[in-house]
Amino acid sequence: MGKSNEEPTMTRLEDLRLLRELKEMLLEYVTTIFTPTHPAAHGFALLVCRHAGAPSRGRAGRSEEFIVIRAIVYLSADKSVWKVVAESSRAQFGILPALQEFSKDLEREMGRMSDRGGGKRKEKRWEKSGLFGEEDGEKWRDEV
Numbered sequence: 001m002g003k004s005n006e007e008p009t010m011t012r013l014e015d016l017r018l019l020r021e022l023k024e025m026l027l028e029y030v031t032t033i034f035t036p037t038h039p040a041a042h043g044f045a046l047l048v049c050r051h052a053g054a055p056s057r058g059r060a061g062r063s064e065e066f067i068v069i070r071a072i073v074y075l076s077a078d079k080s081v082w083k084v085v086a087e088s089s090r091a092q093f094g095i096l097p098a099l100q101e102f103s104k105d106l107e108r109e110m111g112r113m114s115d116r117g118g119g120k121r122k123e124k125r126w127e128k129s130g131l132f133g134e135e136d137g138e139k140w141r142d143e144v
Contacts, residue, residue, distance in 0.1 A: 015096075022099045029106040030071040033113065034085050042074040044085075048095060066091040069102040 010018070023046055030044045047070040071086040089105050092098035 019095060019099065022096075022103065026069075026071075026099060026103055026106065029103070029110065030086065033106060033109055034071070034073060038073045038085070042077050042079065045072050045074070045082075046070070047072060048098070051091070064093060066093055067095055067098040069098050071102075 026046055027044060030046070034044065035041065049068045049070055050065050051068065053064040053066050068091050069088040070084050072082045073085050075081040075083060086102075086106070086109075088098060088102040090101050092101055
C-alpha cells in the first residue's frame, strides 16, 4: 500500500494544545514588552475578538467572522480597569492564523526593543486609520 501525499491532520485535542501553547507564548511576549512601561500593572491578558464582516455574495448573504487579537493590561487589582496595549496588525478568519499573525507583530516589536538596547523605552501606541493593518495606515507611534 502506498503512502498518501496528504499532510497528517491534527486531532482536535492536538489543535487545542497548540492554541494553548501559542497563547502562553504570546502572553509571555506581552509581559516582556509591556512590563517596563506598566510596572504597577496587575497582569496582562489576551482577548480573542470576533467581529462580523461584510456579507459575502457567494454564501447567500452570510457574513464571515474575522478575528483580531488584543493584549490588555489590568490597571486595578480587581481587574475591573484595563486598557489595550497592543492589537494584531491584520484581522484573520481563524483563531490559529490570528494568533500567529499577532506573534509576528510582537516579535517585530521585541526586535525593535533589542535594537534600541536596554535603555528605558518610550511608550508605544497603535495609531489606526483602517481595520486591517499597515495597508490601511496602522502603525506604531512613539509617545513621549
